[in-house]
Amino acid sequence: MPEGDTVWNTARVIERALVGDVLTGSDFRVPQLATTDLTGWTVAESASRGKHLLLRLTRAERAMTLHSHLRMDGAWRAFGPGERWSGRPAHLIRVVLRTKRSVAVGYHLHELALIPTAEEGAMLDHLGPDLLGADWDPDEAVRRITAKPTATIAEALLDQRNLAGVGNLYKAETLFLRGLWPWTPVADVPDLPGTVKLAQKLVASNRGRWSQTTTGSLRRGETSYVYGRRAMPCRRCATAIQKADQDERVTYWCPRCQPKPELPPRNPEESARPARE
Ligand SMILES: [Zn+2]
Numbered sequence: 001m002p003e004g005d006t007v008w009n010t011a012r013v014i015e016r017a018l019v020g021d022v023l024t025g026s027d028f029r030v031p032q033l034a035t036t037d038l039t040g041w042t043v044a045e046s047a048s049r050g051k052h053l054l055l056r057l058t059r060a061e062r063a064m065t066l067h068s069h070l071r072m073d074g075a076w077r078a079f080g081p082g083e084r085w086s087g088r089p090a091h092l093i094r095v096v097l098r099t100k101r102s103v104a105v106g107y108h109l110h111e112l113a114l115i116p117t118a119e120e121g122a123m124l125d126h127l128g129p130d131l132l133g134a135d136w137d138p139d140e141a142v143r144r145i146t147a148k149p150t151a152t153i154a155e156a157l158l159d160q161r162n163l164a165g166v167g168n169l170y171k172a173e174t175l176f177l178r179g180l181w182p183w184t185p186v187a188d189v190p191d192l193p194g195t196v197k198l199a200q201k202l203v204a205s206n207r208g209r210w211s212q213t214t215t216g217s218l219r220r221g222e223t224s225y226v227y228g229r230r231a232m233p234c235r236r237c238a239t240a241i242q243k244a245d246q247d248e249r250v251t252y253w254c255p256r257c258q259p260k261p262e263l264p265p266r267n268p269e270e271s272a273r274p275a276r277e
Contacts (some may be wrong), residue, residue, distance in 0.1 A: 177198060
């Protein structure tokens with residue numbers, strides 16, 4: 001699942017393959033860039049911001065950025081010259097970038113666009129603080145989440161305008177580890193900074209490797225507490241993990257470790273009555 005860590009890793013793969021070199025050829029297989037030729041451009045930088053990939057290119061005084069987004073299924077792979085392109089079927093190729101020493105192939109990319117680098121800011125302006133960015137700002141993320149107190153905490157963590165880089169896996173796992181029912185309104189989350197801090201920690205801990213784990217184990221079938229574990233026993237309490245739709249995504253949770261918060265008292269007089277002592 002491409003979440004912040006996968007996108008960060010992908011930026012590093014492209015960096016190693018292309019950065020510092022001049023492109024000797026480009027082949028775009030999307031209509032909007034079909035006639036674009038990047039031959040002669042130097043690859044200056046490969047960066048990620050949340051789930052967005054930014055390949056910065058320069059030529060003389062000009063600076064352009066090739067933007068791409070992996071969404072659920074996109075990927076970039078790098079190969080040596082003459083090496084067989086393995087992994088994905090050719091019809092999924094959206095772009096091929098060549099240098100003297102390597103070839104970078106983008107599969108099933110979304111939002112592929114070439115923009116002046118000066119316009120990057122405007123394009124990504126809506127994003128909240130990047131979990132894996134040098135400028136990660138947890139206070140700002142908490143501030144943005146708090147601004148919409150009626151949103152569910154699951155929705156708030158996935159909203160890239162609040163914080164950029166959490167996907168469905170890290171959302172579900174963060175909520176389990178914090179004992180939060182996924183439909184808890186933001187206003188009722190006891191320690192929001194702690195929740196944000198944990199989400200960042202989980203994503204950051206998987207930087208630099210392709211397998212994602214939140215349990216500390218990389219063994220098959222042991223890498224998550226609740227995500228992808230419908231009807232399987234909770235690792236803490238053995239209750240069957242549940243799965244349900246939530247905001248066009250799916251959510252996994254343990255009904256015992258993440259109980260629905262108790263409803264306020266039904267009788268308004270009861271809660272209004274002043275304490276005796
Ligand atoms: Zn449990």
